[in-house]
Amino acid sequence: MKLLYWLDEWLTNSRSEQQAQLPMSGGDLLDNVYVKYNFVDVNKPLLFTFSPAGTNVQEQDLHEDFAPWGYHLAQKQQVNVISFQHLGKSNWFRSRNLIFFLEQLATLLEPFTYRLGYGLSRGGFAVGAFANLLQLDQVLLFHPVSTKNQKTAPWDDRSSTEIAQQFDWEGDYHDLDLGKAKGYIIYDPTNRIDRLHAKRYPELTHLRVFGMGHGTHATYLNKFGFYKQVAVDFIRNQQIDIAQFRQQTRTLRFKEDYYKRLSKVNSSSEHRLGLLSKAHNILIDEKEEHVQEHQAQIDVQPLIDIAIRHQDEHPKDAIKLLEMAQQLVPNDPIVEHKLRQLL
Incomplete structure (x- = not known):
């Protein structure tokens, strides 16, 4: 647990001395969870990410450059990050060693005054379960899972619930505990189980995406950068531009492949x-x-100007530019006139 030792010593320094020792990065293996961290600026937010199902990494897959889910995204936004990657398929971050690590870690984070959590499905469960412990300020959850405790959520009859019963769902951190955290939960309201899990997060702003499903469309949505766009907005601004989010989902629905x-x-x-x-x-x-x-808002005049400027030396290229302009603004009289002249 190199991180705990480093933080314990780092805390003895003044704030300016702490900043002078950054950046600092590394990784630890905690039973069946790998944690990787990167601290860049004590004045920037600290982001916690937990991996979702489907990222079934094995211990032999780990190497020096391995990055857990969400780690590179945080790096690109230049915020501090601690990323947790579960190993194996059936792993709900219930390891006693991991929990002990998080309990110790929580006492050593005082310099980071603003903390974020980001998780998807299984990772969202972990963010919600450890939010109060880690004193998170804002969270972003996709495809919610609040718990796999069958007494608390008897309506969650997914196959993953039965498999998850090998773990302790009565002990500490087995259920959501947001503490002071606010933020966003994004889900498909037509998915009955997701909808019922989401109802257990009344403190969060609910953003609904019809047809998003749970996991089924993850690769598809990722193809269009849906998750990344929302997450980047959240990490950069510690909030989501809801109007822009609505526009993103509207644009997604315009894609034929979606249906x-x-x-x-x-x-x-x-x-x-x-x-x-x-x-x-x-x-x-x-x-x-x-x-x-x-x-009606497209201005094709720059394309027309370039075409006219080069029509003598490169008439074929000029025609291509005008044809492109014609596609953007069909029936434009100026474009049609210039095309007739060159054809």
């Missing part, structure tokens, strides 16, 4: 397929209005 994937996932339910089809048709009309609205 194809949703239909595939819900292929066994005629009722859901009907709802999806109705929503898709509404969105087709909405998308057309959205495109027309933005086309």
